[in-house]
Amino acid sequence: MKARVHVTLKSGVLDPQGKAIGHALEALGFSGIGEVRQGKVIDLEIDETDADSARIQVEAMCQKLLANTVIENYDIELNP
Amino acid sequence: MKARVHVTLKSGVLDPQGKAIGHALEALGFSGIGEVRQGKVIDLEIDETDADSARIQVEAMCQKLLANTVIENYDIELNP
């Protein structure tokens, strides 16, 4: 099974990267750009066919390693 | 309109970050982990209601700045 995890900064947390990207896009002449936020996407293959137990596993990975829930949110998509 | 851009390394390009995550997950006791790849996700708000012209704009942003197409692929999702 394939899993895609998005790790993004919580909404109140400053995102200097996103801010810089927004400025750079404006400087390049793109207009009407609102908030820009940058996060991580992690694609992984796991040897598991059952969606429920896959989700439990990936959830544990997020909690333990992939995200720091102090400042980040994560969400999980499974692609069997 | 909101746009989400995924920027991921092309398949031939080495991804030490992804590899390290894979190792770290194994060290934490997760088993059966195949390939892991890490990429970026960029969420942006643009002041545009038409999906087609939004896509054209975001496409241009990717080409000009958000991705380096020497090593990266990108894909665009729009959420009106």
Next chain:
Amino acid sequence: MKTAVVVFPGSNCDRDVKVALEQSAGPGVQMVWHKETSLPDGLDLIVLPGGFSYGDYLRSGAVAAHSPIMREVKARAEAGTAVLGICNGFQILTEAGLLPGIMLRNRDLRFLCKDVCLKVETSQSLFTARYESGETIRVPIAHHDGAYFVDEEGRRSLEDNSQIAFRYCDEQGHVTPESNPNGSISNIAGVFNESKTVLGMMPHPERLSDVALGGTDGRGLFDSLVETLS
């Protein structure tokens, strides 16, 4: 030799390289702010210094490559003016398309600051005339994204046109996997453009150009430029 150092927001080796340049060439190096749209007339050399332009957010050098001044830098480079990019300057040159390839995160993922040995691949350039081909020099690196990457075809063409300026090597001058600090393809530490008027390199020659700092191997590069461009 008339030289300009471009200062981007977040450049932090601009003064260091100015000091090293002036040590070799005498005073008069001009600092040019990135928001300028033109460069001084009659420049012999343009330097893009090290640092973290725009925080190196998104990709190292990516945002700086689009600053107003870069249009002018490109035009001058195309007209044959010598351009030197050190560290972040090298990253900017690749992002701007003035040099082939791109820098990826270091193999071990960590920022790495230490002295390394470099093999000077050729003395046949504006930048390396004062070195011997094959000479080993000691110069520091300090980067997080320094793993040079270029596809196989690109690598071959760099080799075929002798566009590789420096490779990481051991103290004896052997280019080995162990002496590759960051996972660069073929141990590449610096490359030229086809006409060898543009050089990008990850190591910092300006940091070992003064005995008080523990070495002067980097000084040869600045002395070469003075010799070839004056």
Next chain:
Amino acid sequence: MNKNANPDTAVEITPAIAAEHGLTTEEYALVQDIMGRTPNLVELGIFSVMWSEHCSYKSSKKWLKTLPTTGPHVIQGPGENAGVVDIGDGLAAVFKMESHNHPSFIEPYQGAATGVGGILRDVFTMGARPVANLNALRFGAPDHPKTRHLVSGVVAGIGGYGNCVGVPTVGGEVNFHPAYNGNILVNAMTVGIARADRIFYSAAAGVGNPVVYVGSKTGRDGIHGATMASAEFGEDSEEKRPTVQVGDPFTEKLLIEACLELMETDAIEAIQDMGAAGLTSSSFEMASKGGTGVELDLDRVPVREEGMTAYEIMLSESQERMLMVLRPGSEETARQIFEKWDLDFAIIGELTDTGRMVLRMRGETVADLPIDPLAKASPEYERPWSLAEAPAEIAPEDAPATDDVMASLAGLIASPDLASRRWVWEQYDHMVMADTVQRPGGDAAVVRVHGTGRGLAMTADCTPRYCLADPKRGGAQAVAESWRNLTAVGAKPLAITDNMNFGNPERPEIMGQFVGCTEGMREACLALDYPVVSGNVSLYNETNGQAIAPTPAIGGVGVIDDISKMATMALKRPEEFLVLVGDTHGHLGASLYLREVHGREDGAPPPVDLAAERRNGDFVRAMIAAGEISSCHDISDGGLLVALAEMAMAGGLGAEIEIPESWKAAPHAWLFGEDQGRYLLSVPDPESVAAAGKAADVPIHRLGVTGGDTLNVAGIGTISVAALASAHDAWFPDLMAAERGGPET
């Protein structure tokens, strides 16, 4: 409260809300007394941060006042953003150390990074260009499940911030001990250089002068962070988590350049960074120091989020912000500079002569409180304290022996507290600015004063196991060791900054540690003419009643007039003579030998004879200046043999020594004893050094010669320098190999 009411003013304040803000019943009563009414939420928030341990130093003030803070070269002692000392040529060194312990435990990368950002701001606020960073780190046991993750994140965070702003990180220290399992220490120090006649202060002046906000926008970051940093961790720390902030070193770099550019003009009357407790403490302190009042229009504060309340704006700890009072008519000059650097610039208020802080928002007065009474009434406690019983001295003959001295040496040199820190400092750009003339790895780092032949030497030191065993000796030893490390490179020590890290001061035994350490520091500072010019206190470093070891981290700064005379510890050439300066008693109590070889942490730490310390150090410094010395290293953790091994490894050269015949006790006590006030030198002409020593009343002992590729102790054993070096270098990377790679922030 009705739905449309302004939460800033409409919330009915109860004693329970006051308690939630960390105010005791007595403190809250005092608040009501000062206000003459019940405060609203904004006012309560302001009192709570101003009276928090972090801002008020209420537990520590009484003791900090006992430290010597003056001296002929001191331009500014404690009380400003950083200390300032004269270094000659019209220049001044500006420096301070500060902790970011709790945030780093919760989010190691960002916690450590923002710690660096904060201390940088303290220094450039005073008009100094930051020229070096140091960091003093304490982690739990190496095999504790959290340790690697914390080490990896903290080191990456310190590097991530310092490298990006382009200030070299040149030194520091790292210890590992189970006492820090639940509370790591991350202390960051910045040293800057300013013109001695262009120092900027924080006291506001000039009624009607504009109050200006510059830097990043204000978000809802770390609201109540300052109070969090003063509350003991409990199991509910999860709840307090969202109080960690993300640093933006790029903006900081712009802020440094913009502020220094503005400081070239005459625009600034007063300036203050927004640190813990953000806009509240910066505006309050500026007005309080200047004896003025201040009025702010919070609608003009640049904000990052919609709908922020006055309470949030005043208490936010968003990073990379500064507050200034400008001289009349200079607003446009200032605005242009900040706009050039793409930074926010906003005139948010003005100084008044009312002695009050008045805050307005959306046409309403949201706070109105008296400045002086609040500041004067700031609590100061004389907390009860008790000294733990001093541990027994361990006589040299009572310390257990080792069957294999060289194997013990090899073990020590690869032990957690003595192994090479290369893995750490290679992640720090320690050469940017191209003035680092002594890189990490020596006794002190040395940074050339740009464009001159002088150098600033700097070091961070503390031996917590000594402080735990005997706080007073430990406090004195920490100061003495920093003085010794500066001396060992040839520098004249000038002054220190201190970062006092302790457990819960409400416990008498912890307060006793604080009192003891301070007393030891005081004595050492006085004896060595080495005053305290700045510092920081971090209390409540304990979890579930488990306190850290008392850790008064000392940051020392000294000056070398001629860097070409600087000493380093690497052995330089064969057939030179090894000379020991100072007396050896074989003191093994609380030593690393006992701990690492025998698993024992008992015994009294070594006493510090401050008069001998000074004599020996002054002598060594004079010998370095006279060009008599090829290499020099002070003797500290692990004792003489470890010091010799460090010199040998650094130089890639062996040596042979002999235990003096006069030594009657066991050899291991002579080799591994941690007696203070000693230096090991290699010299070309030992007679000349001995004669000078005699004249100066300094004990000099010839121990042996340099040469070969092994370390020999006659009659005891031999070991290869290369083998030692590889064990020394391998420990840290081996420890961290398993941590290669969580995704980084």
